[in-house]
Amino acid sequence: LPKSKSFINVEDRGYQFSDGVYEVIAVRRGVLIDSSEHFDRLFHSLNELDIYIPWSQAVLRVLIKEVLARNNILNGYVYLQISRGVASRNHIFPEQGVRPALVILANGLHRVKALRTEGVGVHTLRDNRWGRVDIKSISLLPNVLAKQKAAEFDCYEAWFFDDDNYITEGASSNAWIVDKMERLVTRPLGIDILPGVTRFRTLALARAEGLEIQQRRFSVKEALSANEAFLTSTTAGVCSVVKIDGHPIGSGIKGRVTTLIERLYKNYLESFSIGS
C-alpha cells in the first residue's frame, strides 16, 4: 500500500496507550544488516511487554523482503512496528484472541546532511524518561521533546544525564567518548539504556581492531573534557560529536579514533551483498 493509504484503527493500543514496540533495520544491497540482533531485540521487547505475535521470525523476514521488493528498495531502512492490537479502550491487556497489529514501512537512504559527516553538536538534558528504556517501545514522547529541544540549540542529538550527572544515552542513539587514556567508553547495558545494535556492532569491530574498550558510566564533565565523542544508531551509523552544550570536544573536529571507527563501520556495511 502507498503510505498515504496505510491505516490503523483508532482503537489500536499503539495509538491510545503507546502499547507497542518497533525496530529500524538498515538495508544494504538487499541485505538486512545485523538482522539477528534486531530480531533478538524485537522479541526481547515483545516478551517484556507480554505481547505474543503469531508471526515467526522467518515469516517477518518474508514480509519485510516483500515490502522492500514492492518499493524497489535495495539500500535504505525498514521500519517495523508491532502493537498489542485493537481493543476497546481499557488499560489492562485485552482478552486473548486480540491479534497484534503489524506495520512494515520501507524507506530509501536518507541523504546524510553534510553536518553529520563533519560531526554534530549535542545538547545535554536530564533524563526524564520512564524506567524501562531497554524496551524499544513507541512510548517516545520524552525522546521527541528532547530531540526538538536539541534542534532548537542547533544540535542533532540530545544526550540524557541521570541523577548523578552520568550520561545515559542519546534520544535516538547510544553515547560514546574516547577518554584521556584513548579508551573507547560507553555506558554498560541495563534498563536505563537501549541495547543499540550499532553499539553492539561498534564494540565488536573495535575489539577486532584491538582498541581498548571500557563499558562504564561517564559524566557530562568527563565528556566535555574527553579527547573525542561520538554517537551510534542504525540511522546515523557512527557519527562524530564535535560539540557538547556549545563546548568543542578535543580539537573541535572529528578525531582520529572516531574516524577509524566510522570507517570500520562503513566498511562493515559495504561488506554485504545479496549472497551474504
Place this chain on the structure above:
Amino acid sequence: LPKSKSFINVEDRGYQFSDGVYEVIAVRRGVLIDSSEHFDRLFHSLNELDIYIPWSQAVLRVLIKEVLARNNILNGYVYLQISRGVASRNHIFPEQGVRPALVILANGLHRVKALRTEGVGVHTLRDNRWGRVDIKSISLLPNVLAKQKAAEFDCYEAWFFDDDNYITEGASSNAWIVDKMERLVTRPLGIDILPGVTRFRTLALARAEGLEIQQRRFSVKEALSANEAFLTSTTAGVCSVVKIDGHPIGSGIKGRVTTLIERLYKNYLESFSIGS
C-alpha cells in the same frame, strides 16, 4: 463512522511516537461534565507539547455534540485524542503545515462492577513513569503495565510511590486517604501527578461541605494505617479503596467519609440536565 471503520495513518505521530494528548469527559443527560476544566487541561497539555490546533474550544464542543448525537449517547463518556499529525518519521517536530489529527469517540456508561461500588483493592509499585505526567499524553505504556500488574493481584488500580515512598497517584486516577485526624489528604499538584478533574471537583465539593482538607504528600505506610482511602477519576468517579497490597484499610469496608464524598459526587453528576 463506526469504530471498526475509523482509521488513522500509520505515520501518525501519535502511533509512532506517542506524540499526542487526550481527555475523557463524562456525559450526563447530554451535558459534558466539568467541560471547562477538561478543555483547560487539554489546552495546557497541547501547549506544553507545542501542538497548535486549528479548532477552537467552541468548534471542539460542536464536534463532540455531533459524535454524541450520531451515537445516541446521553449518558456515557467522550474520548478525545489529538496528535501532532501525520509526517515522515523523524523525532523533531515536522515543518509547519502539518495538521494535528483529531479523534473523538463516544461510549455509553460502563456497567460499574459490583466490586467497585463495595470498594476496590490497590497494588502499590514504584513510579517509573516519565517526568511530566501532568501532561495528559498518550505515552501511557508504564500505566498500562502497572494496571495489568495490579489486575494480576486482583486489584482494580495501581498506586505509584516515588523514591521517598510517598504515593504519587494511581495509574489512571488520583489517590486519597482520610488520615487519623479525619482529614481528607491528597498530593498537591505538580509535574508528578495529573491534575485530575474529578480530583478538582471532589476538593470543591468537600470544601463546600466543610470537610477539612490537606493537600500534602502521604507515604505508603501512612496509607496502610489510614482511616479510609479512595481514588477519583472521570471513569471511576469516587471509588472506595478497601485494601492496599492485601492489607485492609481501616475497618476493611467503605468508610463514613468516603461514603459521604461518593454521595456528594453522585449528586453533583445528577444535578445536570440539558438546560445547564
